Amino acid sequence: MFLRAAIPFALIGALLSRPAAAQERPRPAGELAVGALLFADDGIVTEGFVGGAARFYLLPRIGLGPEIAYIRGENHSHLMLTGNVTVDLVRPVSGKARPVTPFAVVGGGLFRTREQFPNNQAFTSTEGAFTVGGGVRGLVGKHLILGAEARIGWEVHIRLNGIVGVRFGG
Secondary structure (H helix, E strand, O other), rough: HHHHHHHHHHHHHHHHOOOOOOOOOOEEEEEEEEEEEEEEOOOEEEEEEEEEEEEEEEOOEEEEEEEEEEEEEEEEEEEEEEEEEEEEEOOEEEOOOOOEEEEEEEEEEEEEEEEEEOOOOEEEEEEEEEEEEEEEEEEEEOOOOEEEEEEEEEEEEEEEEEEEEEEOOO
């Protein structure tokens, strides 16, 4: 399921990228995300989350990497592990990242829920996870990344978060 959803993004990115031999891939990056997930329940339930992701560029505008997110709710928690494909929507300039880059992202993996009941018993379930969305990130100096993103996902939720990251390398 993840690969089927990622293929259109990868093809669009490959078709829109310049076929210049001198084009370089951006450096890898690590990011910390902090925000909220809004779940549809008997109304909207908002739960805070923190996560981390890495991004390695396969092509000048297409990155791939893992992500882990921990979501804390009342009497329960969620752990989400996904692999993400990120498509930068603008081209790098001479192999260098632009100061501001809008992006699209799609991810797929696992969503694990742990419920704690009043009688001190716990229930754990694991199901597939899928997220799709986009955002914008900006480069502050040579290495610091700041940004924001929004996604929709399954287990059905809307995700809104800020991003702080670092680009690795010289």
